[in-house]
Amino acid sequence: MNRKKIKKKYMISCYELRIGNYVLVDSNLHSISAISRTTASTLEADENNEEVVSEHSLDNIEPVPLTDDIIRQCGFAFHNYFKFWQLITTGIRSEMNISPDYEVIDFMRKPILKKLTSLHQLQNIYFLLKGRELQFAKKELQMAI
Numbered sequence: 001m002n003r004k005k006i007k008k009k010y011m012i013s014c015y016e017l018r019i020g021n022y023v024l025v026d027s028n029l030h031s032i033s034a035i036s037r038t039t040a041s042t043l044e045a046d047e048n049n050e051e052v053v054s055e056h057s058l059d060n061i062e063p064v065p066l067t068d069d070i071i072r073q074c075g076f077a078f079h080n081y082f083k084f085w086q087l088i089t090t091g092i093r094s095e096m097n098i099s100p101d102y103e104v105i106d107f108m109r110k111p112i113l114k115k116l117t118s119l120h121q122l123q124n125i126y127f128l129l130k131g132r133e134l135q136f137a138k139k140e141l142q143m144a145i
Contacts, residue, residue, distance in 0.1 A: 003045055008145060011058055011059055011062075012061055012062070012063055012120065013058075014035055014037050014038070014040070014057065014058055016120065016121075016124070017032055017035050017040060017120065018032065018035075018120075018123070018124055018127065019032055019033060019034065019035065020032060020123070020133055021119075021120040021123050021124070022064050022119050022120065022123070022136060022138070023040075023042070023061045023062065023063060023120060024061070024063070024064055025042060025044075025056050025060060025061055025062075026060070028044065029044075029064065029101075030042035030043065030044045030054075030056075030061075030139060031043045031044075033053060034121055038055055038057060038058055039055050039056060039058060040055070040056055040058060040061055041053055041054065041055045041056075042055075042056060042061075045078050061065040063118030063119065063120055063121070064118055064119035064120065065117065065118060065119075066102050066117055066118055066119060066122060068125070070090065070119050071085055071098065071102075071122075072139075072140060073136055073137045073138070074087070074119075074122065074135065074136050075087055075089065075134075075137070076096075076098065081083055083100065084097050084098060084099050084103070084105060084109070085097065085098040085099075085100075085102065095130065096117070096126060096129070096130075097109075099111065100122070101115065102115055102116045102117070103115055103116070104116065104125060113125060119136070122134065122138070
């Protein structure tokens with residue numbers, strides 16, 4: 001019997017998205033600029049580095065999977081001594097800690113949020129906890145799709 005691995009497409013609910021979230025459209029990184037119940041408008045830089053707005057059905061928008069590289073692009077650094085990711089933006093205090101399993105952890109290393117799976121989830125949680133946007137250094141995504 002020939003079994004093929006079928007990639008399940010994950011649609012993001014309009015209620016999960018915020019303006020500024022990064023998502024994938026046709027395997028390309030886009031930033032959400034407007035949201036309705038069935039569509040979302042996104043910004044993308046063209047070859048001249050000018051922003052292009054396009055509208056997409058929510059069926060065609062996918063989450064950016066959370067990886068070590070994506071977390072690094074958000075400004076987190078992995079500390080081998082502590083064995084978790086830390087976001088330190090000013091001074092020496094950590095703003096947020098994330099375990100290697102992508103769980104948001106408190107200062108006692110107890111999970112306060114289990115298993116983040118995508119960039120937009122991390123962006124939303126950071127905004128809820130800190131009241132400001134999580135910085136993301138947009139680079140070319142190297143994904144095995």
